[in-house]
Amino acid sequence: MTSTHTDTLPARGPEAVTVSITRRVDPRRVPEATHWVQEGVNLANTWPGFLGSGWVRASATSDEWHMLYRFADAAALDAWEHSEPRREWLERGRDMVEDRTVTRRTGIEGWFDSPSSTTDLEAPGTPPRWKQAVAIWLGFFPVNLAFTWLVGLAFPGWEQLPMPLRVLITTAVLTPIMAYWVLPWVTGLLQPWLARRRS
Numbered sequence: 001m002t003s004t005h006t007d008t009l010p011a012r013g014p015e016a017v018t019v020s021i022t023r024r025v026d027p028r029r030v031p032e033a034t035h036w037v038q039e040g041v042n043l044a045n046t047w048p049g050f051l052g053s054g055w056v057r058a059s060a061t062s063d064e065w066h067m068l069y070r071f072a073d074a075a076a077l078d079a080w081e082h083s084e085p086r087r088e089w090l091e092r093g094r095d096m097v098e099d100r101t102v103t104r105r106t107g108i109e110g111w112f113d114s115p116s117s118t119t120d121l122e123a124p125g126t127p128p129r130w131k132q133a134v135a136i137w138l139g140f141f142p143v144n145l146a147f148t149w150l151v152g153l154a155f156p157g158w159e160q161l162p163m164p165l166r167v168l169i170t171t172a173v174l175t176p177i178m179a180y181w182v183l184p185w186v187t188g189l190l191q192p193w194l195a196r197r198r199s
Contacts, residue, residue, distance in 0.1 A: 016051060017077045018070045022100040027063050029096045036093045037067070043089055044069060049076025052180045054188025064100070066191055068184065077104075127194040135194065136178075139186040143174055 025033045037055055044050045049072035057065050071077035080086060147170065151158050158166065187194065 015074075016070055016072055017074050018068060018105045019077065020101075020103045020105065021067045023065050023067060024063050024098045024100055025065050026096050033065075033093070033096045036089075036096060037065070040086075040089050040093075041069075043085055044080065047076075047080050047083070049073065050080070052184035054184040054191075056188045056191045059192075065097075068188065070184070131194055135186055135190050136183070138190075139178060139182040140174070143177060143182055144170070147174060 041053050041055075044053060051070040051072055053067070053069035055065060055067040071080060151170075
C-alpha cells in the first residue's frame with residue numbers, strides 16, 4: 001500500500017487527533033474491502049485512546065472511500081499507528097486498497113474535514129460553520145430527546161431535581177455518547193454534503 005501525499009498538522013498538547021484518509025479500493029473486491037475496513041474498526045476499538053471512526057464511499061460506483069478515525073491524543077495515535085496488529089491488518093489489505101491522501105487534524109473540527117481529491121495536493125478544506133452546526137444538531141437533538149424521555153420514565157422525580165444538577169447529569173452522559181458514536185456516524189453519513197463546495 002503506497003501513499004502519494006501526507007499532510008500533517010502536529011497536535012498541540014493533549015488535544016484529540018482525527019486522521020482523514022482517502023483510499024482507492026479495487027472495484028472487483030468491494031465485499032472483501034468492506035469486511036477489511038470493518039475488521040480495522042473492530043481492531044481499533046480495542047486500542048487505548050480510540051474515540052471512534054467513520055467511513056463513506058464517494059458514490060455507489062466510485063472507487064474512492066473516505067475514512068476517519070480519532071484518538072484521544074497524539075501519543076495514543078502514534079502507538080496505534082506503529083502497532084504490530086495494525087501493521088498486520090494493513091498488510092492484509094495491501095492488494096485491495098491504495099492510500100491516496102492522509103491528513104491529521106486536532107480538535108473537534110477534524111470530524112468535519114472534507115476528503116481531498118486525488119488530484120488536489122492541498123489539505124482538505126473545512127465545511128462552513130453552519131454545516132458543522134447542522135451536523136452536530138442532527139446528532140444531538142434525537143439523542144437528547146431520547147435521553148430526556150427515558151430518564152423521565154425511569155426516574156419519576158427527575159423534574160424535582162435542581163436544574164444545574166439535571167444539566168450536569170445530562171451532559172456527562174451524552175457527551176461521550178456524542179463523541180464516541182453519534183458524531184462519527186453523523187459526519188460519516190453527511191460527508192458528501194459536508195464536503196460539497198458551492199459552485
